[in-house]
Amino acid sequence: MMTTGGGLREASRRAVRSCIAETAEALFIARGFEETTVDEIAAAVGMSQRSFFRYFASKDDVILDNLSRFGADLAAAVGARPAEEPEWDSLHRAFGLVVERFADRERREHEAAVQRIIEGSPRLLAAYLQRLDRIQQHLTEELMGRAAAGPGPAPDRMVMRAMVGSAFACLHAAVSHIAADGDPERFEQHLERAMAALRPAGIGLASSEPS
Amino acid sequence: MMTTGGGLREASRRAVRSCIAETAEALFIARGFEETTVDEIAAAVGMSQRSFFRYFASKDDVILDNLSRFGADLAAAVGARPAEEPEWDSLHRAFGLVVERFADRERREHEAAVQRIIEGSPRLLAAYLQRLDRIQQHLTEELMGRAAAGPGPAPDRMVMRAMVGSAFACLHAAVSHIAADGDPERFEQHLERAMAALRPAGIGLASSEPS
DNA sequence: TCCGGTCCGTCAGCGACTGCCAGTCTTTTG
DNA sequence: CAAAAGACTGGCAGTCGCTGACGGACCGGA
Incomplete structure (x- = not known):
């Protein structure tokens, strides 16, 4: 029989995942990332270590899982922007997703704590x-497709990649x-200030590669 | 007894290190990074695994060791630039070190191979x-110190960090x-094109943070 | 000769991660 | 209702990266 399209089973799986993630983050905040073992997390949740790795591919994954979803959301947000808009501004607007995440005081505190954990561990930061x-890379491809569909000359993938990297910087x-x-x-003011200062002068940035 | 200031002992150590690095890189190119174990590298060089870790802090270190030295050289190159020069241009000129590295045909081939290994392994890329x-981060501090000594207003560390990140992008x-x-x-043309396109408009970029 | 330091190999161990097998529980099917 | 099929789990053993502790070999100077 085929899957029912992501029904109860998937919902249960997601619930277990978030339960593990919350427990693990609490332990990380209390004891530090490197000092917390997978066995401890699994014991705290009440499952075996083997089962932990059935829900998360790695220990890092527990914290960085949100980031993957954020990447997908970001690509969608960029895709939803008008095609005529300069790429830099589209990225800037898409970053509004992060700004929203820092809107709630509680969530803001939590995100900052997670970020401190990440930057406190070399392994995690990597x-x-x-x-x-x-x-x-995904955003670069997204913007490349958008620019190729437009009227201008063929876009330069390398320059586009550099610009996306600059925005992420x-x-x-x-x-x-x-x-x-x-x-x-x-946070929003900080982001605004940085993106205003680094806004590329030639915002059209076409000029295909001299082959 | 104190160290003699980095004499024969250090020279020998450096020789062993480069021997290990060459052997390891050959194995990585032949078999891939993840597929090559530290035991195999140690055996190929003719030493124990424990001794391998006396010369390199980690398996990643074998490949990324050059990068650390490059970081120090880069900071020195930026520090040698005139203080009045816009930071973006100082970074651009300092990147000449990388351009030089790609000058020799043989070396260029090798560097590209290493880069392909790095980008082929998620662990290494991280x-x-x-x-x-x-x-x-080091370069940001370097440029912050330079800007603080200048006549302009107090520099903004966050914007400076973003600009350094943009240049590295x-x-x-x-x-x-x-x-x-x-x-x-x-390579030089590519770098030139990217840095020209992303050159910040307000190159002075002072405007201290509104506290 | 003895002594200090340095280098090295061996061993034991930890922690992340994986494959394999067996057991349970639920759902589907005859 | 019983049997088969599938999903989920725990336990075990094993690999791999990495570290600490111990003991032996070499080598310079006193």
Whole structure:
């Protein structure tokens, strides 16, 4: 029999996942990431270590799982922007998803704590940056497709990739800043300031590669 | 007894390190990174696994060791630039170190192969991005100190961090591009094109944070 | 000669992660 | 209702990266 389309089974799985994630994050905040073993997490949830790895591919995955979903949402947000809009502004608007995440005071506190955990562990930070890199690749392809459909000359994939990376540098700088120095109230202002300062001059940025 | 200031002992150590690195890279190219175990590397060099870890802190370190030295060189190159020069241009000139690395045909081939190994393994790519992040932090501090000594207003660390990240996005895009599509001849042109397109409009970028 | 330091190999161990097998519980089917 | 099929789980053993502790070999100087 085929799957029923993601019914009860999938819902249950998602519930278990979030339960594991919450328990693990609590342990991470209390004892630190490296100091918390997978066995401890599994014991705290009440399952075997083997089952833990049936829900999360790795220990890092428990924290960075949200990021993957964020990547998909971001690509959708960029795709929803008008095609005539300069790419930089589309990215800027799409980053509004992050701003929304920092809207609630409670959620803001939590996100900042998670970010501090990530930047406090070299292993986690590495995995985090790698996922950001993947998201950037997806966004680059998204914008490449959009630019190719437009009237201008053929877009330059390398320059597009650099621009997406530049926008993410602004995002990363703003997130890191509020995670380190506290005061997460003005996250939007920080992001705004960085993206205004680094806005590329030639916003059209076409000029196909001289082959 | 104190160290003699880095004499024969250090030279020998460096020789062993490069021997290990060469052997390991050959194995990585032949069999892949994940498929090559530390035991195999140690056996190929003719030493125990324990001794391997006395020369390299981790398996990743074998490949990414050059990167750390590159970070130090880069900071020095930026520090050697005139203080009045816009930060973006100082970074651009400092990236000349990478351009030089791609000058020799043989070396260029090798660097591209290493880059392909890095980007082919998620684990390695993560560690690579993390080291790039550290280098960016160092460069940010370097440029912050330079800007603080100048006549202008107090510089904004977050914006400075974003700008350094943007410059590295250009560098990363150019390096990735030649590693993927081959044709490493025009690396300098690629880098030039990206950095010209993403050059910030307000190059002075002071405007201290509104506290 | 003895002594200090340095280098190395061996062993034991931890933690992340995986494959395999067996058991349970639920759902479907004859 | 019983049997088969499937999903989920725990336990076990094993790999791999990595670390600490111990003991032996070499080598310079006193």
